[in-house]
Amino acid sequence: MPERDAREPVTGRTPVLAGAGEKGRNAMARPAAGGRRSAAPRRIDAARARFIAGFLAAPVLLYAVYVIAPYAQAFSIALTDWRGVSASPRFVGLENFRRLAGDSVFWTAVGHNALLLVLLPLLTIAIALSFAFLLNAGGANGGGVAGSRFYRVVFFFPQVLAVAIVAVLFQQVFRPDGSGMLNAPLIALGLEPVGFLSDPGVAFWSILGVLVWQAVGFYVVLFSAGMASIPREMYEAARIDGAGPGRLFFRITLPLLWDTVQVGWIYLGIAALDVFAVVWVMTPERGGPDHSTTVMAAEIYRNAFQYFRFGYASAMGVVLFFFTVAFAAAALRLSRRERVEY
Template identity: 90%
Template sequence: MRLRPANRAAFARARFVAGFLALPLLLYVVYVISPYVQAFSIALTDWRGVSANPRFVGLDNFRRLLGDGVFWTAVGHNGLLLVLLPVLTIVIALFFAFLLNAGGAKASGVPGSRFYRVVFFFPQVLAVAIVAVLFQQVFRPDAAGMLNAPLLALGLEPVGFLSDPGVAFWSILGVLVWQAVGFYTVLFSAGMASVPRELYEAARIDGAGPAPLFFRVTLPLLWDTVQVGWVYLGIAALDVFAVVWVMTAEHGGPDHSTTVMAAEIYRNAFQYFKFGYASAMGVVLFFFTVGFAALALRLSRRERVEF
């Protein structure tokens, strides 16, 4: 049976696309899907990382999680980051991006906006571990600390940014927001730059001030980009590890005041050698992440604005 010319062309295109996708899909299955499947299976055992035949324990690891106070403290910290990190980052980034793109008298942004974009983006150039080490020095409780030095010079008591259980978590949150704001400022700036200047000019002629200009023109046209940023920041809030592990005492201290799920997974796997138990935590984190992404996309869905 011979194919018609149109069918032959469609078959050739499909074969061409399949040939390009085969290798990336294979790598994705091997390095992404396969570890997830292995984690699900290991979570049902008491494997300690050395035995060839770990004992099957069923759902015992998950039952232990229900009574693990430290793990639920970590879940609470991730939940708080899940709310605060996207909100603070997006609000600040939108404010800066609006100033850079539409904040000028002629809707052309503030003077030097290109330079400011580079400055805002600079934290993204630094590795996360470098950012953590940098802020360890900023938060030092002695005269060498950037924030405590002025307090000591005034004769005031230094603030234990990383040693006070009531302050340490908020210090970590501040670092995470500082690191993320620059990237999303540039991302939102790119979205705002694609908005026709005529829309801003027309709104200004109609008497719109900065607030109506932002909420009635900029934000509706930028909503898809904000939605994507919200999902990425939420996933980042669930996967905080390097900053907590490098910056804090006891890798999540003091007194578990900054610990997160990823830190507890690492601790149980590579310090206590409870790979089965750590995998159960990883499964919980997996469902939290997928559930958040699905919920965020569902709740933020709205009619798309074309321009």
């Protein structure tokens, strides 16, 4: 909070995401900030600034050298035909991007990412919200359902496992023969086994299932924390007014949880654009069968570290970067909504 106070007199704005509460907040913040300014001479402000800058310099420098600079270099590598071993890559201008436009596998991957971008957050949030609601307010007495503490721990398990382990685990679950967890009962019943990972029409949905399975636990915990901060009286009041669980959820929980849902949405969207390990480890032909599960990150990896086309892979990386930025900007804009103060 101290930094915010120091900045306010200059901007005159209070950082609040939505418009509804802004006026009230400003009215509250101004007198406090004004009071501080009259008491503190400019010299001390400068000393404070130096103090803060001193703390910030090291991390900002590290960030610039190890995060921003490589990012920037990816842009310049994308304009070369660098194959990874040469000391002097050739500049080819926008050739890589022109080639990318006609690369059908890459666009298949983009399509899969787009589908994940819609479905992964939607399914994960829907499932996590309903679980979290059951754990916190779904019980008969207004609390969680019976055994909710136990479930809370169990739901979090997938989050603790490394992605590669999850992928290997599900490889066994999806095995197409009698040793597969899902196919063994089918075979025992005399049915044809399902090629969860080997049928191009099914493989993508298997991947989506794994991704949702892995993500849900974390969002159950996140939403539970959000729900815990909603005052009990609101539920009680609504219940006295005759609201059932469905109404409670849509009229009380969801509106008051909107900020958390929005954050979850953005996290999951970025995760959907970044999917890699599950696809790479789990699927045949790494993104197959027949490119039916491939994603942008897998194509970048394949082109960089298997075909040694670093220039081309960097061009893909640049495209992915713009997709991610565009998504973040669009998500922030679309999910903007009046905030409920309580």
